[in-house]
Amino acid sequence: MMKEENAGWFRPLLRGLAVAAAIAAVTTVGITRQRLIAAGETPQAHKRIPVYYWHMWGGEWLPSMTKVVTDFNASQDKYEVIALQVPPAESEAKFLMSVAGGSPPDVMVQWTNAISTWSQGDVLQPLDTHMTPEEKRFFLNDTYPVVHENGWYKGHLYGMIINMDVNACYYRADQFREAGLDPDHFPKTLEELTAISRKLDRKDANGRFTRIGFLPASLQMYAPSFGGGFYDPAKDDVLLNTPENLRALNYIVDTNKQLGLDKVRRFNAGLKSQSGIDWPFIDGELSVTLDGQWRVKQIKMFKPDLDYRVAPLPPPAGGKPGASFSNVSFLTIPAGAKHSEGAWEFIKFWSGLDNPGAAAKYATGFSWLPSSPQMAKSPDYQAYLRENPKFQTFVDLAASPNIITTPPVPYQLYLMDRIGSVDDLAERGSLTPVQALTKLETDTARERARRTGLGYDQ
Amino acid sequence: MVSAKKSLVGYAFISPWLLGFLAFTAYPFLTSLYLSFTRYNIVQTPVWVGGANYHNLLTGDPLFWKSLGVTFHFALIAVPLGVILGVTLALLLNLDLKGMGVYRTIFFLPSILPTVATSVVFLWLFNPEIGLINRILRAVGVTGPEWLQSPQWALPSLVILSLWAVGGSMVIYLAGLKDIPTHLYEAATIDGATAWQRLRHVTLPMLSPVIFFNLIMGVIGVFQYFTEAYIMTPGGGPEDATHFYAVYLFERAWRYLDMGYASAMAWVLFLVIMVITGLLFWTQRRWVHYEG
Known part of the structure; x- marks a missing residue:
């Protein structure tokens, strides 16, 4: 009787423990495997030191990224970069978790300028x-100001700019001619541009805009031309409610009011998309638009016969020429990276710190701007410019001292x-x-x- | 002795869940309480700051109040409408008509679609110029609003989207309706009750426990409302009109790396949900009818 009773509870207990052990084993194996993959601790195959690299370039950009990695690996007998493409939407959370968990990649590209916050x-x-x-001398003296002035926090460089977007005016030559304007003579001042753009506006029978000549929007985009911006490096402090920023915001708001705030909102709301073939400039809904150099490649891809030109944004009276807000991408080495030396070798190779001429082909592969005059003058980059002459305006802009980016304060994203x-x-x-600036x-x-x-340090 | 051994067997069987609960629910839950009293960015060691996060939230953060207001506003519209529409649909789909299974499936389908996919489709539907909704309105001579681009209409747009997926709760109401004993209706009919009286005095009281359940779940759900707002109105929408509490909490945690502050926000949210749920439980004595 006793025996039977014992067996009665013992068998289910065994079964239960077996199930629990199986689940635990599967989970543990999963976690261990994940950890090995993430941290690169597998003792297998790689004779060279593996350098784990995370990036977010997929689709049409992936071949360009793969070429950089393949070329680096071919040039090396010590390190081997192993690239992992992570989804852009989750990249930051994934990255931060990997650092918190002590198993980050060795090098990672960052699209968000949170360098100060993270530093x-x-x-x-x-x-x-x-x-x-020697590298430091080249970096500080020979790269463009926007490249060597950003990515710093408390006297140390934490992010190396690998790519920057600068903005210039794209304008439709066909629409200029149609409106009786000469596309060879783009306005020299912002006031003049604003005035002529009214000739380019088109409305439908109901008075709704079907095309707007030039529609300024975003304080961030226009503040630099007015001599404004959000950071004063001399004082290491933010600039917010300044006369220059106010002028810029006034200009945007006044221009929009002249067009009719409600009509502008409806027009904006009706635009299909800001990317690809639906970009309002390609679509013909905007005759002049301020946008980044990367659109050159898009136009070539989606509408190669588009009759357009590019010119720098003309400054307003008393403003700054060659000014632009720039979105930048950084290469970073996370805290806790196991092979930071290898990571640095890769950063150096790609950014062209010790050989800008050789790295030019990687910039052109992505349709990026050069990071230094040396890179711009290299045969590879010059060949690219001959093929894409419209890029020249952006290359000139890249050298400008009037390019601003996200302020390097620790609360920069806020x-x-x-x-x-x-x-x-x-x-x-x-x-x-x-009121807005206040x-x-x-x-x-x-x-x-x-x-x-x-207790945070500001 | 035997009973202890039996318990042991039971615990062994539920141990995977128990361990999971302890490691992935209880531990983070309690840790977040501790973290809400610290300055913490997930990489550095948390630094104790006492009640500073709570003090800052309540006294020095207009966006906290704004996001709480947006969430309450949404809850006040979306939850009652969801209940009314869910019950109404369930009543209609409870009729004895031919092909009812097809109708039920049609109304249930939206609720099983992934939220992200639905949000992207509604982004197009709500487009003021080229979206289907305004095109239809234009066809009948009405100029539609700017929906997600308008500070006045962005929140109602999200309410409409939430109603589209009412099928989930509708199925529960439908199950509740099926549970109502037919003899109650027979008795009411014999007593001469009209259709409205049967609905008012039989159906709704008998359905009230299910309505109560859906109400509680709905309230908890809307206070955590995130995905649709995050996808359709990034950055808090026009003039912060859809800057929901959970969206702001996410920004504080993952964008600004203020995990301590975000944890404090999470605990405030927890308390808010507890209080509202408590109030609803308190009111249920007056309107929820439990059979027997």
Whole structure:
């Protein structure tokens, strides 16, 4: 009886434990395997030191990325870069988790300019400590200002710019001629551009815009031309409610008001997409538009016979020529990276720090701007410019000292989000430009006070 | 002794779940409470800051109040409408008509589609100029609003989207309706009750436990509303009109790396949901009818 009873509970217990053990085993194997893949600790195959690299380029960009990695690996007998493409939408969370978990990639590209936030948070390793004196000299003296002035935090370089977008005016020569304007003589001032663009506007029978000549939008995009911006390097402080920023915002809001805020909103809302073949400029809904150099490749791909030209944004009276806001991509080495030396070799190879001429083909592969005059003058880059003459305007702009980027303060993403928010309020007419910039200043001061109260270094 | 051994067997069987619960629910849950009293960016060691995060939230963060307001506003419209529409549809789909299975399937289908896919489709439907909704309105001579681009209409647009997926709760109502004993209707009919009286005095009271269940789940769901707003109105929408609480919490955690602050926000949200759920439980005595 006792025996039977024992067997009665013992068998299910065994079964239960077996199931639990099986699940635990599967989970453990899964985790271990994942860890090995992530951290590159497999003792197998690689005779060379593996350098794990995460990036977000897929689709048409992937072959260009693969070429960089293949060429680097062919040039090396010590390191081997193993690239992993991560989905852009999850890249940041994945990256931060990998650093928190102590198993980050050795090198990673960053599309979001959060270098200061992450540097303050010990997420990144400094890069300048890897540089030889010769490399440092070249970097600081021979690359374009936008390249060597960004990516710093507290005297150390944490992000090496590998790509920057600068903005210039794309304009439709066919529409210029149709409106009786000479496409060979693009306006020399912003005021002139704004005035002639009204000749390019078209409306339907109901008075709705079917085309707008030139529609300025976004304080971030226009502030640089007005001599404005969001950061003063001399004082290492943010610039928000300045006369220059106010002028820029006033200009955008006034131009939109002249067109009719409601009509502009409807026009904007009706635009299909900002990318590919539906980009309003290709579609013919905007005659002049301020956009980045990467559109040259898109136009070539989607509408090669488009009759268009490119010119720098003409400055307003008293403004700055050759000014632009620039979105940049950085190469970074995360804190806890196991092969930072190999990572640095890869960064150097790709950015062309010790051989800008050789790295030019990687920039042209992506349709990127050169990072230095040496790279721009290299045979590869010159050949690319002969093939894509419209790129020249952007190459000239890249050398400009008036390019600004996200301010390198540790609360930079909060700041950029708030700039976007007050800009939206002003462009919709819910706040006046003065109120908008005052609100921006108040919100930012509050956030700084909060961070100071928590003991953060500003 | 035997009972202890039997318990052991039981625990062994549920141990995978138990371990999972302890490791992935209980531990993060309690840790977030601790983290809400710290300054923490997920990489550095948390630094104790006392109640500073809660103090900042309640006194120095207009966006916190704004996002809480947006979420309440949404809850006040979306939850009651969801209940009314869900019950109405369930009542209609409970009629004894030919081909009812097909209708039920049609109404249930939207709720099984992935949220992201639905959101992207609705982005096009809501386009003020080329979207289907405004085209239809234009065809009947009405100028449609700017939907997601308008500060006044962005939130109602998301409410409409939420109603589109009402099929999930509708199925539960339908199951509830099937559970109502037919003899109650027979008795009511014999007593001369009209269709409206049968609905008012038989169907709704008998369905009230199911309505209560869906109400609680709906409230909990809307206070965590995130995906649709994040995809369709990035950055909080026009003039922060759809800057939902969960969206702001996500930004604080993953964009600004303020995990401590975000944890405090999560606990405030938890308390808000608890209080509202508590209030609903308190009111249920007045309107929820449990058979027997």
